Amino acid sequence: MSKILRISFIVLIFISACSTPRQLTELIVNAGEAFKSEDYNESLRLFEEFMASQNNDPLHIPDSIYRGAGLSAFNLEKSDKALRYLNQIRHSEVADYKVHFALAHLNREIDNLSREITALESYFETKPADKPDRELKKRLFETYVESRNYEKALEVWAEIETYASKNEKLLNRYFSINQALENEENLDYIARDLLALNPNNTDALFHLAKHYFWRAENRYQSEMETYERNRTHRQYAQLLRAFEVLNADFHTSLNYFLRLYKMDPKPSYARYIGNIYLRFDDKSKARYYHGKAEG
Numbered sequence: 001m002s003k004i005l006r007i008s009f010i011v012l013i014f015i016s017a018c019s020t021p022r023q024l025t026e027l028i029v030n031a032g033e034a035f036k037s038e039d040y041n042e043s044l045r046l047f048e049e050f051m052a053s054q055n056n057d058p059l060h061i062p063d064s065i066y067r068g069a070g071l072s073a074f075n076l077e078k079s080d081k082a083l084r085y086l087n088q089i090r091h092s093e094v095a096d097y098k099v100h101f102a103l104a105h106l107n108r109e110i111d112n113l114s115r116e117i118t119a120l121e122s123y124f125e126t127k128p129a130d131k132p133d134r135e136l137k138k139r140l141f142e143t144y145v146e147s148r149n150y151e152k153a154l155e156v157w158a159e160i161e162t163y164a165s166k167n168e169k170l171l172n173r174y175f176s177i178n179q180a181l182e183n184e185e186n187l188d189y190i191a192r193d194l195l196a197l198n199p200n201n202t203d204a205l206f207h208l209a210k211h212y213f214w215r216a217e218n219r220y221q222s223e224m225e226t227y228e229r230n231r232t233h234r235q236y237a238q239l240l241r242a243f244e245v246l247n248a249d250f251h252t253s254l255n256y257f258l259r260l261y262k263m264d265p266k267p268s269y270a271r272y273i274g275n276i277y278l279r280f281d282d283k284s285k286a287r288y289y290h291g292k293a294e295g
Helices: 003-017 022-036 040-053 063-075 079-087 097-109 113-126 134-146 150-164 168-180 184-197 202-229 233-263 267-279 283-294
Strands: none
Touching: 022 040, 022 063, 040 063, 063 079, 063 097, 079 097, 097 113, 097 134, 113 134, 134 150, 134 168, 150 168, 168 184, 168 202, 184 202, 202 233, 202 267, 233 267, 267 283
C-alpha cells in the first residue's frame, strides 16, 4: 500500500471512529485534491477548516492533516504557519522527505541551526534515491562547518568535492575546517586553489603571506644561529646560499602582503611588511610601515 493511500486510510479510520459527519470526509478529500492540483490557498483553507472542526486539538487531528496544511502554507510562503504545523509531525511516520525539505528551509529562515541540521539529515534518510540533492548536500556541509562538526563536514566534503571545489564560498569553508584542524599541508594547496578561483581571496593571500614569511624568518634565525656558533669561511658560504633561498621567500611573502595592504591597510599587514624590509636592510621603508602599524 502506498504512503498516500495508507495516510488516507488512517484518516478515514479516524473519522469513522469519531463518528465524524460525512461533510468532514468530503472536506478532507477536497483538501487533498486541491493540494494535488497545487491550489495551495484552497487546500490550506480546507485543512484548517477541518482543524477548526476539531477545536485545533492535536489529539484529535491526524498527522496527515498537519502535513497537508504545513506543506500548503510552505508553498504559499507562510513560514510561521508552515513551521507551526510541520513541527507537530516532524517525528511522525508521515514526515517524508518533502516535510524535512520544508523544515530545513524554515529553520534556516529563523536561524535555528540545530533544527536545520536535523531536518537536512532526515531529508537524506528519507528522500528517494533518484532525487537530486546537490544543493541540499552543499547546505548540509555548510551547517556542519557552522556548528564546528568538522568530522561530519569532511565526510560530506568527500561526496561533493568534485563540484564544490569550484565554488569559492564552499572551498573557503573547507579551508576554514583545515585551519581549525591545523592541517597546514592541506592549507597551502587549498589556498592556491582559492587564488585560482579569486586572485584577491584575502584568506588565501594572508595564509600564503604568513607561510612564506615564517618559512624565511625561521630559516634566517636558524642559519644565523649556526653561523654565530661557527664563524668559518665554509659556514659563511653556507649562510649566503641560505640567504638566496630565504630572500626569495621574503619577496614572495612581501608581494602577498603588499596586495593585502592595498586592499585593506591593516596595521597587522604593515607590521609584517616593515619586518620584511628590515630583513632587506631597507630601513626607510621599514620605518614607514612600522609607523603605519603603530597608527
